[in-house]
Amino acid sequence: MPPIKVKNAGKSVSAKRKSGVTGKAVTRIQREKQDAILEAALDVFSLHGFRGATIDQIAEQAGMSKPNLLYYFPRKEEIHKRLMKTMLDTWLQPLREFSAEGDPIPEIRSYIRRKLEMARDYPRESRLFANEMLQGAPRLIDILEGELKDLVDEKVAILLSWMDEGKIARTDPYHLIFSIWATTQHYADFDVQVRAVLGKDRGGEGRFEDAARFLENLFMQGIAPTKLPSR
Amino acid sequence: MPPIKVKNAGKSVSAKRKSGVTGKAVTRIQREKQDAILEAALDVFSLHGFRGATIDQIAEQAGMSKPNLLYYFPRKEEIHKRLMKTMLDTWLQPLREFSAEGDPIPEIRSYIRRKLEMARDYPRESRLFANEMLQGAPRLIDILEGELKDLVDEKVAILLSWMDEGKIARTDPYHLIFSIWATTQHYADFDVQVRAVLGKDRGGEGRFEDAARFLENLFMQGIAPTKLPSR
DNA sequence: GTCTATATATTGATAGAC
DNA sequence: GTCTATCAATATATAGAC
Numbered sequence: 001m002p003p004i005k006v007k008n009a010g011k012s013v014s015a016k017r018k019s020g021v022t023g024k025a026v027t028r029i030q031r032e033k034q035d036a037i038l039e040a041a042l043d044v045f046s047l048h049g050f051r052g053a054t055i056d057q058i059a060e061q062a063g064m065s066k067p068n069l070l071y072y073f074p075r076k077e078e079i080h081k082r083l084m085k086t087m088l089d090t091w092l093q094p095l096r097e098f099s100a101e102g103d104p105i106p107e108i109r110s111y112i113r114r115k116l117e118m119a120r121d122y123p124r125e126s127r128l129f130a131n132e133m134l135q136g137a138p139r140l141i142d143i144l145e146g147e148l149k150d151l152v153d154e155k156v157a158i159l160l161s162w163m164d165e166g167k168i169a170r171t172d173p174y175h176l177i178f179s180i181w182a183t184t185q186h187y188a189d190f191d192v193q194v195r196a197v198l199g200k201d202r203g204g205e206g207r208f209e210d211a212a213r214f215l216e217n218l219f220m221q222g223i224a225p226t227k228l229p230s231r
Numbered sequence: 232m233p234p235i236k237v238k239n240a241g242k243s244v245s246a247k248r249k250s251g252v253t254g255k256a257v258t259r260i261q262r263e264k265q266d267a268i269l270e271a272a273l274d275v276f277s278l279h280g281f282r283g284a285t286i287d288q289i290a291e292q293a294g295m296s297k298p299n300l301l302y303y304f305p306r307k308e309e310i311h312k313r314l315m316k317t318m319l320d321t322w323l324q325p326l327r328e329f330s331a332e333g334d335p336i337p338e339i340r341s342y343i344r345r346k347l348e349m350a351r352d353y354p355r356e357s358r359l360f361a362n363e364m365l366q367g368a369p370r371l372i373d374i375l376e377g378e379l380k381d382l383v384d385e386k387v388a389i390l391l392s393w394m395d396e397g398k399i400a401r402t403d404p405y406h407l408i409f410s411i412w413a414t415t416q417h418y419a420d421f422d423v424q425v426r427a428v429l430g431k432d433r434g435g436e437g438r439f440e441d442a443a444r445f446l447e448n449l450f451m452q453g454i455a456p457t458k459l460p461s462r
Numbered sequence: 463g464t465c466t467a468t469a470t471a472t473t474g475a476t477a478g479a480c
Numbered sequence: 481g482t483c484t485a486t487c488a489a490t491a492t493a494t495a496g497a498c
Contacts, residue, residue: 029481046365047366047367048280048282048283049279049280049282049283049362049365051280051282051283052281052282052283054473055474055475056472056473064482065482065484066474067477067482067483067484068481068483070474070475070476071481075474075475076474127365130361130365130421131362131365133420133422133423133424134277134278134358134362134365134420135278136278136423137423137424137427141423141427144423144424144428148424148427148428149427149428149430172441172444172445174428174429174433175442175446176445176449177428178414178417178425178428178442179414179417179446179449182413182414183409183413183414186409186410186412186413189364189365190361190364190409191364192364192367192368192375193364193368193375193379196368196375196376196379197375197379197405197409202405210403210406211409213403214406214407215406215410217453218402218407218410218453221452221453221455222448222449222452224452260463264463285492286491286492286493287490287491295464296464296465296466297493298464298465298466298494299464299465301494302463302464305493307492307493
């Protein structure tokens with residue numbers, strides 16, 4: 001699996017000299033400090049959730065004092081908000097790229113592969129998201145019911161049209177998407193368990209290749225158009 | 232899906248009059264208080280993780296004062312330890328019941344159904360477990376590498392023998408189990424997201440029936456013996 | 463067994479010197 | 481911008497009266 005390219009996870013080019021929130025000019029050193037904070041915060045929030053994370057921990061990991069950190073992000077919640085924003089952008093990219101243009105089977109296979117690559121390359125983002133879900137998504141529920149639902153509905157329509165055309169087996173498109181999410185993200189969120197169960201001999205880096213092979217096979221069988229429609 | 236019976240989630244019969252830890256006699260009222268605490272703690276821990284949960288919250292939810300709670304469980308960690316213990320017992324039951332005796336296809340189908348019923352009926356236990364995984368399983372790693380790995384290895388051997396006999400398709404048994412775990416637990420751990428995406432019309436109680444139909448179909452296709460072995 | 467009161471540490475956040 | 485010092489709130493846990 002090759003590394004995947006993702007939209008600039010930092011600030012957008014147009015915001016290079018202005019902070020979107022405050023409108024104040026932003027120097028290179030300011031951006032570097034902010035990035036160090038966000039990087040450290042991703043570690044801590046993804047591990048302990050919002051309430052379990054402490055500013056102390058984040059500041060230490062970022063290599064600065066607590067008041068210094070609070071100079072850049074006056075409130076704990078704002079760090080978290082920023083992380084969630086950029087995380088969601090990265091996280092939903094594979095689904096956005098899911099296209100009606102290509103052939104159905106390769107398109108779905110490719111989506112699975114990209115999602116698994118995300119779990120491999122961005123496990124902290126996956127855990128940050130999972131933490132928020134476990135807590136009932138108090139800071140994300142609006143996006144789930146709005147932007148995310150709209151995006152999924154759009155892709156579900158594509159899947160349904162493919163089913164109508166007999167290009168893939170008739171099955172529940174929502175639960176198909178849920179299953180792809182669940183199986184791929186599992187390798188980030190439950191990584192400890194995966195490693196522990198596979199043991200030393202099989203728990204190395206090769207586990208993602210094995211997972212990719214298995215998942216592509218599983219879902220390709222599940223949507224093969226030669227099969228009878230699910231009852 | 233009928234409700235499932237699970238081994239007594241409270242104290243075992245033989246421990247009815249003795250507390251396993253202290254050896255002291257335990258009255259009915261003591262058990263009731265302990266149960267109320269554990270019940271409330273399951274709510275709070277499953278929502279906020281170990282560090283994010285507070286004794287205040289648990290005590291309030293259990294309807295007692297903080298010192299009163301600490302009379303029964305002198306340390307926060309001991310409440311969590313007890314919860315993890317009983318949770319794991321409940322949680323691994325479906326896998327323990329997975330038997331080499333029955334026919335392969337119905338046996339696997341039945342395992343999927345039971346795991347999904349667990350997600351439906353014990354979502355808090357699922358989230359408690361997920362929270363621990365996200366944190367790197369600091370309080371559970373020994374069990375994962377010991378008891379759980381042994382149990383999985385045992386069931387993997389059964390799956391492999393079925394593959395050798397041509398009764399199910401040849402595929403990676405570990406990742407098959409991971410996929411079943413991931414897809415079923417998803418409906419407990421990511422419940423908010425599932426509801427949000429399905430919307431008002433499809434996000435009701437029927438979602439578990441839909442999920443069961445989809446998952447059984449997906450995995451039955453994936454392991455059907457008529458298929459060629461996965462390359 | 464349950465309460466009020468409190469000890470002790472940690473938390474998010476601020477003040478003000480430099 | 482960064483620091484030390486510190487505040488107010490909250491955290492786990494204990495003391496001791498009843």
